[in-house]
Amino acid sequence: MTIPVVLVAGFLGAGKTTLVNEMLRRPDGRRIAAVVNDFGAIDIDADLLRQSSDGVVSLRNGCICCSLQGDLMRTLATLIRRQPPPDAIVIETSGASDPAEIVRSLLDPVVYAATPLETAVTVIDARHLADRPALFDDPLWRSQVASADICVLAKTDLVDEAGLAALRAVLARFKAQHLIVDAGDHLSPTRRFFSENEPRVRAPSKGSMPQAADERFETQSWSSERPVVLAAFQSAVARLAPFLLRAKGVVTFTHEPGRPMLFQLVGSRATIVPAQTGPMDRGGARLVLIAERGRLDWEDAARLLDASVDIEPIRSAPSRRVDRH
Numbered sequence: 207m208t209i210p211v212v213l214v215a216g217f218l219g220a221g222k223t224t225l226v227n228e229m230l231r232r233p234d235g236r237r238i239a240a241v242v243n244d245f246g247a248i249d250i251d252a253d254l255l256r257q258s259s260d261g262v263v264s265l266r267n268g269c270i271c272c273s274l275q276g277d278l279m280r281t282l283a284t285l286i287r288r289q290p291p292p293d294a295i296v297i298e299t300s301g302a303s304d305p306a307e308i309v310r311s312l313l314d315p316v317v318y319a320a321t322p323l324e325t326a327v328t329v330i331d332a333r334h335l336a337d338r339p340a341l342f343d344d345p346l347w348r349s350q351v352a353s354a355d356i357c358v359l360a361k362t363d364l365v366d367e368a369g370l371a372a373l374r375a376v377l378a379r380f381k382a383q384h385l386i387v388d389a390g391d392h393l394s395p396t397r398r399f400f401s402e403n404e405p406r407v408r409a410p411s412k413g414s415m416p417q418a419a420d421e422r423f424e425t426q427s428w429s430s431e432r433p434v435v436l437a438a439f440q441s442a443v444a445r446l447a448p449f450l451l452r453a454k455g456v457v458t459f460t461h462e463p464g465r466p467m468l469f470q471l472v473g474s475r476a477t478i479v480p481a482q483t484g485p486m487d488r489g490g491a492r493l494v495l496i497a498e499r500g501r502l503d504w505e506d507a508a509r510l511l512d513a514s515v516d517i518e519p520i521r522s523a524p525s526r527r528v529d530r531h
């Protein structure tokens with residue numbers, strides 16, 4: 207028995223979970239298991255995906271291209287033995303991962319015989335690239351794009367037409383145009399990536415090896431059992447954003463304590479939208495922050511976030527936890 211695999215990679219906050227969610231919501235008749243790798247200690251992505259499917263396995267607190275590679279292979283072996291087994295597996299890497307390493311492991315003949323890699327997909331964040339063209343020179347971003355059979359251009363709705371045309375012209379230097387598809391087009395990503403065609407023939411990706419994720423990025427999680435004050439939280443985020451690459455989490459605010467909100471920060475763009483109830487609905491707040499190593503004073507970050515916690519009516523120190531690696 208063989209179970210085809212789709213690998214979804216892309217830079218921090220590019221739109222990977224959004225794409226995988228779309229596959230789980232529109233499975234095209236397949237029973238899809240998702241394996242999701244969160245770089246941080248809190249599995250926000252797994253929670254987001256569990257709202258669409260219960261077949262979600264979380265590998266967190268490390269990176270499946272380095273420290274968790276063995277865990278990924280063991281997880282695939284376990285999924286094959288599951289009763290009933292899934293028809294298809296989607297692996298979402300963390301934004302800090304170099305998929306070239308993972309593709310190499312998946313192409314190992316023994317692994318490939320049971321779980322053949324059907325498509326390596328890399329999500330590209332149009333908005334982030336338009337704001338920060340230096341990303342084109344980033345070795346990790348380049349390796350993510352080079353490793354992909356198909357790239358998905360996300361957040362095209364956040365860039366104007368002229369900006370998009372300029373972006374596509376530069377992207378054409380990295381990937382043939384027909385291999386870059388729009389996230390917003392109407393073809394189901396499940397159908398597109400789990401093709402019925404012959405397996406793809408891949409050339410090993412060349413180029414300089416990006417730094418190991420753990421050497422380049424660091425992450426800290428912060429949580430509070432109490433809700434936070436919106437204005438103070440916004441001001442903490444505004445202070446921290448210039449030093450962060452990515453932050454996400456579920457936060458409840460004092461003015462609506464029964465309504466958990468999903469907070470996302472990618473580059474300088476922050477959004478706060480209602481979180482689905484279910485696994486995320488735990489009250490209080492929990493966040494994952496990711497930065498280039500040495501960029502952020504983490505004690506300062508924790509202090510700023512602590513200051514946003516509501517300490518009324520008990521007037522005691524906020525009850526919070528900080529984990530860092």
Ligand SMILES: Nc1nc2c(ncn2[C@@H]2O[C@H](COP(=O)(O)OP(=O)(O)OP(=O)(O)O)[C@@H](O)[C@H]2O)c(=O)[nH]1
Pocket residue numbers: 216217218219220221222223224225251300301302360361362363364389452454470472477
């Ligand atoms: N406007 C817009 N927002 C998008 C699109 N795709 C994703 N987003 C938003 O971008 C933010 C990050 O999306 P995710 O799907 O969580 O990104 P990710 O790549 O999984 O993030 P990490 O796993 O942390 O690296 C979220 O706020 C999404 O709602 C898009 O096509 N358009």
